[in-house]
Amino acid sequence: MLAATVGLHGLLIAAGWGLGVPVREPPAVEPPxxxxxxxxxxxxxxxxxxxxxxxxxxxxxxxxxPPPTAEPVSAPVIRQPDRPALPITAPDLAPLAELPAPTAAIRLRLHIDANGRVGPVDVLESDPGDAAFVQRLVEILLATPHVPARRDGEDVASDKVVSLDFGPGG
Known part of the structure; x- marks a missing residue:
């Protein structure tokens, strides 16, 4: 019985493949x-x-x-102020004398609003060992009032980057 089943399957397979029975390919469907x-x-x-x-x-x-209906998309143009923000008084740096001098350069970005108030201050570069010095410096700069930047005759918010280098040759 087993031999008959294997033989029958063999004949069916041989009849379908390679013995003149055409194989129908499915029709090609092109995607839209x-x-x-x-x-x-x-x-x-x-x-x-x-x-x-x-x-x-x-x-x-x-x-x-459809024909284009809008202008091409472009990046906004950021114009610099006609006059940068300027401190009204010099920052009081006397409290920094109580702290050890920093070991590396310090770079800060001050955000100055249209009323001349400083805040917040971003620390862009500093040595982790100078954290106490940087924190005190940020507090001093936050307390330093500014004349706001001006553009087209109006007071505007602006950013100012302050770089201090206390290392050799700085």
Whole structure:
């Protein structure tokens, strides 16, 4: 019985492969064409530019893209102030004399609002061992009033980078 089953399967396999029985390939199906259109932030209701698939027409050809309706998207231009923010008085650095001198350069970014108030202050560069010195320096700079920056005759917020180098040759 087992021999008959194996023989029958062998005949069926041989009949289907290589003995003149045509093998039918499935018809090739081409995917619909993909067209991509970038949508600017203004057109996309606050979303990032994205790809949009356009449906095919009855003829199988893609639908034509609509003409562009918006201006090209570009990065905003940031204009520098006509006059930078300036301290009204010199910062009182006397409290720094109580602390050990820093071992490396210190770079800070001061954010100065349109009223001349400093805050916050970002530490861009410093040695971790100079943390107490940097903290006191930040406190001093936060207490130093400024005349705000001006652009087109109006007071504006601005940033100022302060670099201090206490190392050799600094």
């Amino acid at each position: 064409p993909l067209q991509v259109m970038l949508i600017s932030e203004r057109d996309g209701a606050g979303t990032s530019p994205q790809a949009v698939q356009q449906p095919a027409t009855d003829t199988g050809r893609p639908m034509p893209l």
